[in-house]
Amino acid sequence: MCSPEVAKVVRERVQKEGLSNLTRRNFLRLGGAAAASTAFASFVGSAALVKAQEASGEIVDLSHVFGSSIPTYLVNEKPHREDFVTVENDGFYIQRWNFTEHAGTHVDIPAHFISGGETVDNYPADLLVGPAVVIDISAKAAENADAALDVADIEAWESANGKIPTGAVVFLYSGWDVRWDDPEAFRNADANGVQHYPGFSPDAAAFLVEQRDIRGIGVDTLSLDIGASTTFDVHVTVLAAGKYGIEGVANLAAIKDRQATVFVGVPRWENGSGGPARVLAVI
Amino acid sequence: MCSPEVAKVVRERVQKEGLSNLTRRNFLRLGGAAAASTAFASFVGSAALVKAQEASGEIVDLSHVFGSSIPTYLVNEKPHREDFVTVENDGFYIQRWNFTEHAGTHVDIPAHFISGGETVDNYPADLLVGPAVVIDISAKAAENADAALDVADIEAWESANGKIPTGAVVFLYSGWDVRWDDPEAFRNADANGVQHYPGFSPDAAAFLVEQRDIRGIGVDTLSLDIGASTTFDVHVTVLAAGKYGIEGVANLAAIKDRQATVFVGVPRWENGSGGPARVLAVI
Numbered sequence: 182m183c184s185p186e187v188a189k190v191v192r193e194r195v196q197k198e199g200l201s202n203l204t205r206r207n208f209l210r211l212g213g214a215a216a217a218s219t220a221f222a223s224f225v226g227s228a229a230l231v232k233a234q235e236a237s238g239e240i241v242d243l244s245h246v247f248g249s250s251i252p253t254y255l256v257n258e259k260p261h262r263e264d265f266v267t268v269e270n271d272g273f274y275i276q277r278w279n280f281t282e283h284a285g286t287h288v289d290i291p292a293h294f295i296s297g298g299e300t301v302d303n304y305p306a307d308l309l310v311g312p313a314v315v316i317d318i319s320a321k322a323a324e325n326a327d328a329a330l331d332v333a334d335i336e337a338w339e340s341a342n343g344k345i346p347t348g349a350v351v352f353l354y355s356g357w358d359v360r361w362d363d364p365e366a367f368r369n370a371d372a373n374g375v376q377h378y379p380g381f382s383p384d385a386a387a388f389l390v391e392q393r394d395i396r397g398i399g400v401d402t403l404s405l406d407i408g409a410s411t412t413f414d415v416h417v418t419v420l421a422a423g424k425y426g427i428e429g430v431a432n433l434a435a436i437k438d439r440q441a442t443v444f445v446g447v448p449r450w451e452n453g454s455g456g457p458a459r460v461l462a463v464i
Numbered sequence: 465m466c467s468p469e470v471a472k473v474v475r476e477r478v479q480k481e482g483l484s485n486l487t488r489r490n491f492l493r494l495g496g497a498a499a500a501s502t503a504f505a506s507f508v509g510s511a512a513l514v515k516a517q518e519a520s521g522e523i524v525d526l527s528h529v530f531g532s533s534i535p536t537y538l539v540n541e542k543p544h545r546e547d548f549v550t551v552e553n554d555g556f557y558i559q560r561w562n563f564t565e566h567a568g569t570h571v572d573i574p575a576h577f578i579s580g581g582e583t584v585d586n587y588p589a590d591l592l593v594g595p596a597v598v599i600d601i602s603a604k605a606a607e608n609a610d611a612a613l614d615v616a617d618i619e620a621w622e623s624a625n626g627k628i629p630t631g632a633v634v635f636l637y638s639g640w641d642v643r644w645d646d647p648e649a650f651r652n653a654d655a656n657g658v659q660h661y662p663g664f665s666p667d668a669a670a671f672l673v674e675q676r677d678i679r680g681i682g683v684d685t686l687s688l689d690i691g692a693s694t695t696f697d698v699h700v701t702v703l704a705a706g707k708y709g710i711e712g713v714a715n716l717a718a719i720k721d722r723q724a725t726v727f728v729g730v731p732r733w734e735n736g737s738g739g740p741a742r743v744l745a746v747i
Contacts, residue, residue, distance in 0.1 A: 239590070240589050240590040240592070240593055241589075242589035242732075244589075244731065244732050245732065246585045246732045246734050247585075247731050247732055247733055247734060248585070248734030248735075249734065260734075262733075262734060262735070265564045265565075268575075268577065268578070268579045269579065272577075272696075273576055273577050273696075273699075273737075274575055274576055274577070274579075274737045275564050275565050275566055275576070275737050276564070276565050276733070276735065276736060276737060276739075277562070277563070277564050277565075278561065278562070278563055278564075278565065278733070278739075279560070279561070279562045280560070280561055281548045281558050281559070281560045281561075282548075282558050282559050282560075282561070283558055285731070285732075286731070286732075292551075292557055293556055293557055293558070294551065294555075294556050294557070295551070296551045296552065296557075302529045302530075302531070306523050306524075306525035306527075306744060307522070307523040309523070309742070309744065310523055310744065310746065413555075413556075416556075444727045444729060444744065445729075445742075446727060446728075446729015446730070446731075446741065446742040446743075446744070447729070447742055448527065448530050448568070448569070448729075448731070448740045448741060448742045449525075449527050449528065449529045449530055449568075449569075449742065450530055450545075450559070450561070451529050451530060451531030451532065451543075451545060452531075452545070452559065453559060454556070454557045454558050454559060456559075456561075457731045458729065458731060458742070459592070459728075459729040459730055459731045459732065459741070459742070460729075461589060461592065461593065461727065461729070463593065
């Protein structure tokens with residue numbers, strides 16, 4: 182785990198050096214799009230580690246299908262799949278996959294932004310299970326695609342539900358996942374290629390990391406930061422603190438008003454910066 | 465879900481047609497190896513859906529690292545990874561992966577053997593969580609690499625622990641996972657390229673599918689069937705019944721004498737025949 186000082190240094194370095202290069206190399210292959218959005222206004226909900234005597238045992242799948250036509254942050258990085266053998270020709274069926282790690286419902290782990298940070302193969306398994314907290318900003322997201330989950334939203338959630346529990350995974354629910362099947366609407370890039378969708382604010386990320394004891398954060402969009410971010414402050418703050426992020430989360434509407442425990446089923450990708458995952462919630 | 469009749473027809477067809485082709489095409493690229501093994505003799509253990517008042521909340525990782533030097537059933541099908549971008553050059557780090565679906569700790573889903581069978585993207589999420597049952601055949605596996613978990617082993621487990629609970633995932637513990645870091649010892653192929661390691665017997669698979677209400681089965685070896693099988697009866701029986709298998713499971717020793725709930729975190733690989741997964745147990 183890195184100190185806030187380390188996080189600050191990394192953040193400054195990344196802002197000065199790395200991301201300007203990155204922006205030139207990878208971030209400008211964008212298509213333009215616009216779309217309608219859906220609002221969900223309820224603001225109830227609380228979360229605690231599931232207890233059998235209270236739990237329904239119902240499983241909610243927080244994962245999208247990982248496929249070749251999904252929306253991706255890097256517009257040209259669609260996963261690729263092909264038949265390797267088939268039942269008809271070979272007696273059984275196996276596909277071959279080729280993809281970069283940050284597509285679909287997937288995890289960001291410290292090494293994604295932090296040189297020397299922990300990779301997903303060695304990240305502690307017991308941090309992959311925890312109480313889910315879902316903070317609903319869908320009302321303001323429906324008004325403004327650049328809306329951010331801010332400290333005030335966290336405070337409002339805590340006023341209604343109590344303090345964020347120890348070990349929580351804190352999800353931003355913007356209602357964005359209804360766009361998933363329309364990748365251009367999901368990326369929502371403008372004429373200059375800048376993406377527009379909600380994310381955490383840098384202040385909210387710092388608050389969660391410094392003032393609360395969380396395991397990670399998650400979003401139903403393509404990035405922990407708002408889509409228009411060029412500095413990735415939320416990524417740096419969360420990952421430098423040794424926490425993780427989950428992007429492209431599905432079905433948060435189904436758990437946002439209920440107690441749930443989340444299981445972050447990310448395979449142990451060797452040296453992985455994160456990667457595709459199955460995220461399940463138990464109600 | 466298929467009837468036993470369907471399973472029988474599929475099994476006969478696969479035996480007659482598919483696997484002879486498959487054997488010629490893919491199964492003869494084998495290396496020879498032999499190795500020592502480790503025995504574990506305890507035969508205690510019971511499993512039930514975890515209850516909070518009894519649960520420790522301890523997480524046990526049942527997953528190996530998914531990497532480029534792991535043992536694989538198809539000897540030439542090692543996963544491949546390479547840097548796509550790095551923090552040093554690009555501001556952040558992402559790997560590119562290329563692999564076929566049945567490597568590492570991974571799931572077999574009906575479509576793997578059953579034409580028209582369910583693929584992993586649409587397989588019901590609520591079947592991915594259930595009580596773990598671990599049946600220990602490590603004593604006989606230490607004597608005989610071709611040892612199979614038979615109906616008598618299930619009956620002995622039930623005599624000690626009660627009937628296998630509804631919705632269980634039934635694991636075969638052979639002690640084989642201590643060989644994981646030595647891929648040749650793990651595949652344990654003879655001079656003719658035939659692999660030798662434990663698996664379920666066809667009768668045990670039929671018993672579990674027909675006489676008990678299970679979700680799936682799992683092994684700490686490379687195949688649900690014994691390594692020397694050429695007919696894959698266990699695969700066909702389990703998958704034709706709409707159940708799943710998990711291969712390359714790790715750390716079963718840590719849960720075999722304890723109550724545990726297993727979470728099968730397999731990403732929703734589009735049209736997937738199964739695929740790499742994170743398998744976690746909650747004690």
